[in-house]
Amino acid sequence: MDMGEMQQVTAAVLLIGDEVLSGRTQDKNLQQIAQFLAPLGVNVVECRVVPDIETEIVDAVNTLRQKVDYLFTTGGIGPTHDDITADSIARAFGVGIDVRADALEIIEHWYEKTGTPLTETRKRMARIPDGASLIENPVTGAPGFQTGNVFTLAGVPKIARGMLEDIAHRIEGGAVTQSRSVKGEGLREGDIAVQLGELQIDYPDVSIGSYPYFLELQDGKLRRGTQLVVRSTDDGKLDEVITKITALVSELGHEPELA
Amino acid sequence: MDMGEMQQVTAAVLLIGDEVLSGRTQDKNLQQIAQFLAPLGVNVVECRVVPDIETEIVDAVNTLRQKVDYLFTTGGIGPTHDDITADSIARAFGVGIDVRADALEIIEHWYEKTGTPLTETRKRMARIPDGASLIENPVTGAPGFQTGNVFTLAGVPKIARGMLEDIAHRIEGGAVTQSRSVKGEGLREGDIAVQLGELQIDYPDVSIGSYPYFLELQDGKLRRGTQLVVRSTDDGKLDEVITKITALVSELGHEPELA
Numbered sequence: 465m466d467m468g469e470m471q472q473v474t475a476a477v478l479l480i481g482d483e484v485l486s487g488r489t490q491d492k493n494l495q496q497i498a499q500f501l502a503p504l505g506v507n508v509v510e511c512r513v514v515p516d517i518e519t520e521i522v523d524a525v526n527t528l529r530q531k532v533d534y535l536f537t538t539g540g541i542g543p544t545h546d547d548i549t550a551d552s553i554a555r556a557f558g559v560g561i562d563v564r565a566d567a568l569e570i571i572e573h574w575y576e577k578t579g580t581p582l583t584e585t586r587k588r589m590a591r592i593p594d595g596a597s598l599i600e601n602p603v604t605g606a607p608g609f610q611t612g613n614v615f616t617l618a619g620v621p622k623i624a625r626g627m628l629e630d631i632a633h634r635i636e637g638g639a640v641t642q643s644r645s646v647k648g649e650g651l652r653e654g655d656i657a658v659q660l661g662e663l664q665i666d667y668p669d670v671s672i673g674s675y676p677y678f679l680e681l682q683d684g685k686l687r688r689g690t691q692l693v694v695r696s697t698d699d700g701k702l703d704e705v706i707t708k709i710t711a712l713v714s715e716l717g718h719e720p721e722l723a
Numbered sequence: 724m725d726m727g728e729m730q731q732v733t734a735a736v737l738l739i740g741d742e743v744l745s746g747r748t749q750d751k752n753l754q755q756i757a758q759f760l761a762p763l764g765v766n767v768v769e770c771r772v773v774p775d776i777e778t779e780i781v782d783a784v785n786t787l788r789q790k791v792d793y794l795f796t797t798g799g800i801g802p803t804h805d806d807i808t809a810d811s812i813a814r815a816f817g818v819g820i821d822v823r824a825d826a827l828e829i830i831e832h833w834y835e836k837t838g839t840p841l842t843e844t845r846k847r848m849a850r851i852p853d854g855a856s857l858i859e860n861p862v863t864g865a866p867g868f869q870t871g872n873v874f875t876l877a878g879v880p881k882i883a884r885g886m887l888e889d890i891a892h893r894i895e896g897g898a899v900t901q902s903r904s905v906k907g908e909g910l911r912e913g914d915i916a917v918q919l920g921e922l923q924i925d926y927p928d929v930s931i932g933s934y935p936y937f938l939e940l941q942d943g944k945l946r947r948g949t950q951l952v953v954r955s956t957d958d959g960k961l962d963e964v965i966t967k968i969t970a971l972v973s974e975l976g977h978e979p980e981l982a
Contacts, residue, residue, distance in 0.1 A: 482932055485767045487757030488902065488952065489934070491750070494772070498746030508744045510779075511772035513753070516932075520769075543913045544933040545920035585916040603937070622937050643747065654802045657844035661804035673741055673775075674803040675748070678862070678881050686862075693747065 472697075473506045473638035476528040479513040480521055480539040480549055481619055492621040493538040500628045505637025506534060516540060521552035529556075529614050534635065539619030541608065543585045553611055554593035564592040567607055574605030600630040610634065639697035644706050647721040648713040649689040652676070656690070659712050663705060670696040670705050689718075731956075732897035734760055735787040736770040739780055739798035739808055740878055743772050751880040752797040759887050764896025765793060775799060780811035788815075788873050793894065798878030800867065802844045812870055813852035823851040826866055833864030859889040869893065898956035903965050907977040908948040911935070915949070918971050922964060929955040929964050948977075 477497050483489040491513070498508040509532060514520040521540075529535045540549030554561035567590035575582045589606040592598065599608035599615065603626045608617045615631055617624040648656070653676050664672050673693040678686050692709050696702040706722075713720040736756050742748040750772070757767040768791060773779040780799075788794045799808030813820035826849035834841045848865040851857065858867035858874065862885045867876045874890055876883040907915070912935050923931050932952040937945050951968050955961040965981075972979035 482930060482954075483934060483952065484753070485757060485770060486900075486902065486954065487754045487761065487767070490754050494743070495746045495749050498744060502746065508746070509774060511744060513770035515768060542933065542935065544916045545923050546932055580911065580913070583913055583917070586913040588916075620935060620937060622939075641745075643745065652839065654839070654842055654845040654848075657803045657847075658842070664804050671741060673805055674801065675742060676801065676879060678879060680881075693742065695741075695745065 471638050473534075473636070474509045474532040475501055475506045475534040475536060476532040477508055477511040478521075478524050478528055478535060478537045479511065479619075480516065480537055480552075481513075482515045482546075484513050484539075485515055493617075493619070493624050496621060496625055497536050497538075497628070500625075500632075501534075501635075501637075502643075503640060504632060504635050505640040506635060507641055516546045516548060518548055518552050518555065521549065522556045525553060525556040525614060529612065533613060535614045536617060537614065538617045538624050541589065541606070541616060541618055543588045547588070549616060550591050550593060550609075553596075553609075553614065553616055556614075557593060557595075557611055559594040559611075561591055561593045563587055563590045567592050567598055567609075570598070571606055599627050602626040602629065641695050641697050642699060642702055643693060643695045644702060645691055645693040645723045646706060646709050646713060647689060647691050647723060648716070648718040649687075649721065651690045651713060651716060651718045652688070653690050655716050656692075656712055660692070660709070663708060667696075667701055667705050669698060670694060670701050672705065672709075691723075730897050732765045732793075732895070733768045733791040734765045734793040734795060735791040736767055737780075737783050737787060737794060737796045738770065738772040738878075739775065739796055739811075740772075741774045741805075743798075744774055752876075752878070752883050755880060755884055756795050756797075756887070759884075759891075760793075760894075760896075761902075762899060763891060763894050764899045765894060766900055775805045775807060777807055777811045777814065780808065781815045784812060784815040784873060788871065792872060794873045795876060796873065797876045797883050800848065800865070800875060800877055802847045806847070808875060809850050809852060809868075812855075812868075812873065812875055815873075816852060816854075816870055818853040818870075820850055820852045822846055822849045826851050826857055826868075829857070830865055858886050861885040861888065900954050900956050901958060901961055902952060902954045903961060904950055904952040904982045905965060905968050905972055906948060906950050906980040906982060907972040907975070908946075908980065910949045910972060910975060910977045911947070912949050914975050915951075915971055919951070919968070922967060926955075926960055926964050928957060929953060929960050931964065931968075950982075 596609040596611040603623045675691045710720045855868040855870040934950045969979045
């Protein structure tokens with residue numbers, strides 16, 4: 465199969481929660497979802513973070529689910545008053561929502577095991593938008609759900625990660641984007657910028673990224689260099705470009721380090 | 724001054740860069756910008772991450788700068804072909820862009836100090852949208868810039884953090900949102916959800932958030948609990964709510980831990 469002819473399959477991530485916007489919580493879900501999807505041939509092309517406000521969630525869901533092949537939301541599916549994601553998803557799709565028997569059964573079963581009382585509040589976690597299918601939660605039981613092309617996961621990274629295992633089989637991916645990188649210790653972006661720009665023109669289907677880094681040493685001095693990252697669905701072109709960049713880094717007097 | 728009467732001042736963050744979306748880079752800028760703005764009385768209410776594509780950047784800049792008081796962008800202001808933020812900002816504002824003498828002078832001065840040749844490519848970093856003011860970069864010299872209510876910073880977190888120091892004096896903040904939290908070790912969200920919901924109704928101006936946590940112990944077991952976070956611009960109400968929540972956690976048989 466000619467990988468170049470395969471369509472790009474795209475995803476977006478919508479992080480729901482005041483705690484990420486306020487800076488209290490460092491998000492880890494975007495990275496783990498992107499790293500999970502890459503080998504399946506799905507590229508994350510946009511991410512948004514919105515507060516726990518229904519209109520904001522509904523607007524973002526409706527914009528993003530039409531823009532990409534798959535949308536992943538995280539956060540807001542617990543039992544408390546600030547957990548409004550399930551209702552917001554139902555509103556976005558214009559469908560009803562209620563406690564559903566299959567979801568309730570899963571939650572009851574988990575709570576029996578741990579001897580936790582199943583309160584009315586906990587039943588809230590069995591509220592699932594009409595027509596959605598459940599996503600297994602191997603960590604704490606209460607399921608996520610899939611509504612059309614939208615996957616709704618928990619916000620706790622460990623639980624979100626567990627739920628992704630029940631999603632892989634639902635995804636139709638495209639060509640897998642491979643990534644390779646060369647590090648040039650001591651290399652400054654400006655030294656190699658012209659050559660990279662020319663290379664990018666020669667290889668329009670390959671993405672060439674240049675990322676300077678600065679490491680603070682114990683004596684307070686900065687050690688700097690540049691990481692050059694090449695991404696493509698075409699292994700052959702990826703090899704060609706990485707070989708050329710490696711040679712460039714050498715010519716400029718730096719030791720290229722492949723990763 | 725009655726803090727309740729002060730207007731809420733809002734900000735959005737736009738992270739520009741394929742490397743965050745691909746999962747290669749874990750973003751740190753949203754958190755550090757939010758934590759920098761909070762004591763100034765500015766709340767981050769939305770964040771977006773977009774790839775290095777001009778139309779995507781322009782659309783996001785124009786949507787967000789009209790929605791909030793201040794917009795912060797990070798990434799894409801270096802010397803390489805994938806650094807298209809300055810041009811995108813100029814396009815978003817419908818203004819011209821060119822190498823500017825004051826920016827070039829700063830960059831020349833820095834390169835003289837380090838003995839680095841000032842190539843044509845490096846001059847690219849002196850391209851500033853017409854009418855913008857410069858933002859000092861104490862780490863590597865090449866400045867950021869302010870265009871209207873939009874602050875354009877570097878993507879490298881250390882440099883972005885340095886640039887924020889030249890921004891505080893340009894911000895007119897509102898009431899400062901204070902945050903306090905109580906941790907209930909062993910507390911499950913469902914145990915306290917009803918009471919929190921009622922408290923939220925009694926205190927509509929106070930934001931009450933409930934965040935379960937799961938720590939994996941060495942024996943493989945999970946230690947779980949819930950962090951309750953209260954945020955408000957009103958110190959008195961914040962105290963009242965935190966006192967009530969602390970009492971609730973105690974009543975439920977868990978040791979409340981204030982933070």
